[in-house]
Amino acid sequence: MDVRVLELVEGAREARGLTVVIDVFRAFTLECYLFAQGAKAIYPIGSVDEARALKAAHPDWVCFGERGGWQVEGxxxxxxxxxxxxVDLTGRTCIHTTSAGTQGIVNAAGADEIVTGSLANARAVATYIERRQPAEVSIVAMGTSGTQxxxxDVLCARYIEALLKGTAKGFDVAGKAAALRDTAGAKFFDPKxxxxxxxxxxxxxxxxxxxFVIRVGKDGDGRLVNTRLDL
Structure with missing residues (x-):
């Protein structure tokens, strides 16, 4: 199994084989919780306008999204x-557009298969990949807005890589994740x-x-859609 770690939108475009698109803060962490709270499907959308159009066509669907971290108006x-x-989302279909995570999905056009990744389900992602035994794995850390x-995201990517390569003993992912509070996660504690x-x-x-893992597939109209797969 050839495992590569890539970054940003550019990395998503380079991804081949079974591809993991990672967004820890916060897109694919959120999606884990949406599925845990009963969501049936989540449509990952690239643009705000497309998300709005999909919501207009399906008013009963629940629309999630941000730009610059802020909730999109409406x-x-x-x-x-x-x-x-x-929030009870049992049986609900969701729409989701973000600055990084969903951009990775829509740009990973060369992937054979896509799953999403976050610290919340990283070990499950690695287990799924081990069961699939693909020849090639691309792990894409999407970063901030897909550009930085x-x-x-790099921590999550390296953790999944270590699990796949059998080098995760002593990795202390929980400790490294907690330490993000003073580095990449400091923005959550900044009143500005x-x-x-x-x-x-x-x-x-x-x-x-x-x-569980979140797999990206296509619906009957050929639109990208995320669904939950329990292991």
Whole structure:
């Protein structure tokens, strides 16, 4: 198994084989919680306009999204797992557009298969890949807005890589994740950046909480759609 770690939108475009698109703060952490709270499907969308058009066509679908960290005007929710804590999404279909995570999905056109990744389900992602045994794996750390490296996404990518290569003993992912509070996660505790609620941080660094993966497929109309696969 050839495992490569890539970064940013450019890395997503280079991805081949089974591809993991990572966004820890906060897109794919949020999606883990949406599925845990009963969501049936999540449509990953590149542009705000496309998300709005899909919502207009399906008013009963729940629309999530951010730009610059802020909830998009007119959307039901932003990109915050703490904002939707306790919301019953049983059987609901969601729409999701973000500055980084969903951009990785729509740009990974050369991938054979795509799953999303976050610290919340990283070990499950590695387990899924081990079961699939693909010849090639691309792990893409999407970073900030898909253009700047971000420590949390690189940490998640290296953790999954270590699990796949059998070098995770002593990795201490929980300790490294907690340490993000003073580095990449400091924005959650900066009063000048209220678009990043402090309450989101614990959700994002709760390592290996979920034992399912989020797979990207296509619906009957050929539109990209994320679904939950329990291991």
């Amino acid at each position: 959307f039901d929710y932003g990109n915050s797992p703490s904002q939707v804590a306790g 490296s971000a420590g949390e 950046q209220p678009q990043y609620p402090a309450a989101d941080f614990p959700y994002c660094v709760d390592c290996d909480r979920f034992d």
